[in-house]
Amino acid sequence: xxxxxxxxxxxxxxxxxxxxxxGDWWLFPEEALYLVEEGYLEVASGKSGQPLSFPDxxxxxxxxxxxxxxxxxxxxxxxxxxxxPKAGAKYGVDFRVYEPGVKPRKGAKQxxxxxxxxxxxxxxxDRLTATxxxxxxxxxxxxxxxxxxxxxxxxLDVTYVQMSRAQP
Numbered sequence: 001x002x003x004x005x006x007x008x009x010x011x012x013x014x015x016x017x018x019x020x021x022x023g024d025w026w027l028f029p030e031e032a033l034y035l036v037e038e039g040y041l042e043v044a045s046g047k048s049g050q051p052l053s054f055p056d057x058x059x060x061x062x063x064x065x066x067x068x069x070x071x072x073x074x075x076x077x078x079x080x081x082x083x084x085p086k087a088g089a090k091y092g093v094d095f096r097v098y099e100p101g102v103k104p105r106k107g108a109k110q111x112x113x114x115x116x117x118x119x120x121x122x123x124x125x126d127r128l129t130a131t132x133x134x135x136x137x138x139x140x141x142x143x144x145x146x147x148x149x150x151x152x153x154x155x156l157d158v159t160y161v162q163m164s165r166a167q168p
Contacts, residue, residue, distance in 0.1 A: 006040065014084055014103055028087055029061040029068045030075035037076070067121070071095075074121050074150040077158045088118055091139055095119040097148070117146050119160075124153045133163065141165050 007025065010016060015035065016027035027035070033054070035041035042051040052060065061068045071094050078085045082100035090096075096115035098104055104113070118140050122128065128149075140147040140163075147163040 009040065014086075029065050030072045030085075033058060033061065033068075033072045034076055034079060070123065070152050071121050073152055073156055074119065074158055077150075078119070083117075085119065086115065091118050091143065091145075092136060093118040093147075094121045094150075096145070115145060117148050118143075119148045119150050121150045121152065124151055137163055137165055 010025060015031050016025050018025050032041065032043060036043060036052075036057055037054050043057050044050060045052055045056075058069055058072075075085050075095065078095070078097060084098040084100075084102065084104070085095040086098070086104060088094050088096040095118070097117040097119055098114075099116045102113065102116075104115070118136075120136060136147055149161040149163060151159045151161060153159070
């Protein structure tokens with residue numbers, strides 16, 4: 001459970017979610033890493049109860065969620081640029097991303113309440129197939145979003161490549 005002031009900040013800035021009916025707050029690994037690095041959150045070790053350092057938490061989460069640190073780098077970059085990344089597994093990508101100032105809402109019916117982008121995280125050494133890219137593009141187009149490939153290079157810098165369907 002979080003302190004009331006932290007809970008209100010999580011709600012205000014759209015971090016994680018609380019299941020309907022209350023209960024514990026749920027954060028994705030990338031959100032937890034971001035909040036720890038920014039100094040908003042401490043994560044205690046289950047064994048000792050001592051707060052984990054950012055590198056220790058990173059190592060622990062990477063063991064549980066392969067590729068978590070690369071996704072975190074993109075998550076942090078998007079957050080710092082004012083975008084709001086949320087989980088994108090439903091679409092076969094790493095994140096769905098809301099434009100600055102847009103708050104996601106369950107059952108959003110008005111324009112502007114939906115994510116504008118789907119983001120797939122890759123490294124500069126990943127091999128992508130044409131079939132895979134076409135599939136992602138089809139999904140992205142069918143849900144009226146734009147596809148961004150977030151390419152993480154060996155210096156851990158992030159570059160975005162926007163993909164779209166060719167128009168006849």
